Amino acid sequence: MTQNIYDDPEFFQGYSQIARSIGGLDAAPEWPALKAMLPSMKGLKVVDLGCGYGWFCRWASDQGADSVLGLDVSEKMLEQARNTTSATNIKYARADLEQLALPAASFDLAYSSLALHYIKDLPGLFAKIHAALKPGSRFVFSIEHPIFMAPRNPGWLIDSEGNKRWPVDSYQLEGERVTNWLAEGVIKQHRTIGTLLNTLIGADFRIQHVNEWGPTNAEMAAQPALAEERERPMMMLVSVQR
Amino acid sequence: MTQNIYDDPEFFQGYSQIARSIGGLDAAPEWPALKAMLPSMKGLKVVDLGCGYGWFCRWASDQGADSVLGLDVSEKMLEQARNTTSATNIKYARADLEQLALPAASFDLAYSSLALHYIKDLPGLFAKIHAALKPGSRFVFSIEHPIFMAPRNPGWLIDSEGNKRWPVDSYQLEGERVTNWLAEGVIKQHRTIGTLLNTLIGADFRIQHVNEWGPTNAEMAAQPALAEERERPMMMLVSVQR
Numbered sequence: 001m002t003q004n005i006y007d008d009p010e011f012f013q014g015y016s017q018i019a020r021s022i023g024g025l026d027a028a029p030e031w032p033a034l035k036a037m038l039p040s041m042k043g044l045k046v047v048d049l050g051c052g053y054g055w056f057c058r059w060a061s062d063q064g065a066d067s068v069l070g071l072d073v074s075e076k077m078l079e080q081a082r083n084t085t086s087a088t089n090i091k092y093a094r095a096d097l098e099q100l101a102l103p104a105a106s107f108d109l110a111y112s113s114l115a116l117h118y119i120k121d122l123p124g125l126f127a128k129i130h131a132a133l134k135p136g137s138r139f140v141f142s143i144e145h146p147i148f149m150a151p152r153n154p155g156w157l158i159d160s161e162g163n164k165r166w167p168v169d170s171y172q173l174e175g176e177r178v179t180n181w182l183a184e185g186v187i188k189q190h191r192t193i194g195t196l197l198n199t200l201i202g203a204d205f206r207i208q209h210v211n212e213w214g215p216t217n218a219e220m221a222a223q224p225a226l227a228e229e230r231e232r233p234m235m236m237l238v239s240v241q242r
Numbered sequence: 243m244t245q246n247i248y249d250d251p252e253f254f255q256g257y258s259q260i261a262r263s264i265g266g267l268d269a270a271p272e273w274p275a276l277k278a279m280l281p282s283m284k285g286l287k288v289v290d291l292g293c294g295y296g297w298f299c300r301w302a303s304d305q306g307a308d309s310v311l312g313l314d315v316s317e318k319m320l321e322q323a324r325n326t327t328s329a330t331n332i333k334y335a336r337a338d339l340e341q342l343a344l345p346a347a348s349f350d351l352a353y354s355s356l357a358l359h360y361i362k363d364l365p366g367l368f369a370k371i372h373a374a375l376k377p378g379s380r381f382v383f384s385i386e387h388p389i390f391m392a393p394r395n396p397g398w399l400i401d402s403e404g405n406k407r408w409p410v411d412s413y414q415l416e417g418e419r420v421t422n423w424l425a426e427g428v429i430k431q432h433r434t435i436g437t438l439l440n441t442l443i444g445a446d447f448r449i450q451h452v453n454e455w456g457p458t459n460a461e462m463a464a465q466p467a468l469a470e471e472r473e474r475p476m477m478m479l480v481s482v483q484r
Contacts (some may be wrong), residue, residue, distance in 0.1 A: 157399070163411060167409045202453070210435065
């Protein structure tokens with residue numbers, strides 16, 4: 001089973017305080033770019049893999065999705081997700097994404113936000129997502145960027161002129177990366193971009209769009225702290241077709 | 243027109259001394275990985291975009307290609323390429339890849355090694371390559387990796403424990419990168435991986451394989467200097483289908 005770090009009290013407490021936990025989709029700087037990669041929700045059967053507090057599920061329902069299934073490994077997050085909606089077309093269920101079981105050819109869209117870098121068996125998960133999607137439908141996700149995740153000791157260096165630089169090492173060494181983000185010992189799985197894309201292709205998905213998210217000029221003007229996101233990519237947003 | 247740095251006497255002199263100029267394909271550490279992405283050459287009509295000394299053209303001819311067209315902007319390199327083959331099915335021609343003109347649906351394989359990062363109008367070039375290929379055929383290329391190319395001052399940092407780290411900055415700032423490799427003022431075009439892949443997809447290619455080249459254990463044992471290529475990706479090898 002995947003490490004269930006979200007039910008760790010220290011992690012959960014920390015996570016509940018970050019901007020996107022409080023402000024939802026609009027507090028996530030990559031959301032406009034990710035939204036632009038999504039089809040219209042009208043009439044779609046949607047599954048959200050790693051739904052957390054359910055922000056996306058509620059948005060999809062509001063946008064006219066036929067039904068939304070939100071899956072998460074964290075009981076605490078699912079509890080909060082259930083407590084913040086009265087929409088009858090949203091269903092939440094506990095699921096370990098390493099052991100996903102979904103009905104075949106049942107969904108028009110699979111969505112996942114910043115969850116897949118916790119998964120060990122990505123080929124297995126992609127095969128199950130492929131099987132759960134109807135032919136022609138989409139899988140859209142965000143994932144931590146391998147350049148962000150690769151280093152032994154991730155962090156900025158400031159050069160003599162005050163510029164931020166992101167030192168990369170160990171890029172080709174795939175496998176566990178243990179960080180202390182919100183709690184100690186958070187385990188992520190580093191893979192190269194090549195491996196990520198080839199795993200999707202190997203699961204018979206067709207790559208449609210790849211966005212290594214960075215802020216627009218307008219976003220930087222509104223939120224100057226985003227400037228560092230221009231220096232190195234932190235997230236990848238990917239859209240594929242079944 | 244693209245900067246024709248290869249006909250700069252200083253650059254040409256320097257380039258003629260590097261391992262892959264002297265030793266050809268077998269002196270290029272990425273060649274085994276790139277070769278593994280190629281179809282059998284038997285009976286294929288092949289075009290090599292940026293053929294240099296013609297090492298790949300001769301290999302393709304030796305492997306049974308029906309015909310090979312080697313294109314390069316450098317007269318000096320074409321002269322040497324012509325002088326080192328007597329194969330009648332190889333033809334060399336001068337071409338600026340920014341102004342490519344090829345007959346429609348005429349080739350079974352387009353190949354390009356470490357040339358595309360010099361190209362400004364990549365959407366235009368990809369559209370022309372697409373038009374020149376027969377339906378179902380392949381375009382396989384290598385290109386400098388955006389992580390290698392992005393920084394203002396590319397180079398290794400050595401940390402206090404002697405580990406090599408590759409500081410990344412300016413990743414989202416696409417455009418010219420001027421380096422002093424073999425000669426001063428060599429101009430390359432930085433693009434994100436997302437832009438590269440989306441430009442291929444926009445030209446109606448289907449992504450088949452992405453390899454961010456790094457050495458195998460056997461390659462590192464045979465050539466210990468390759469160890470640093472594990473720390474950050476230097477090249478991308480890409481295979482797409484028309």
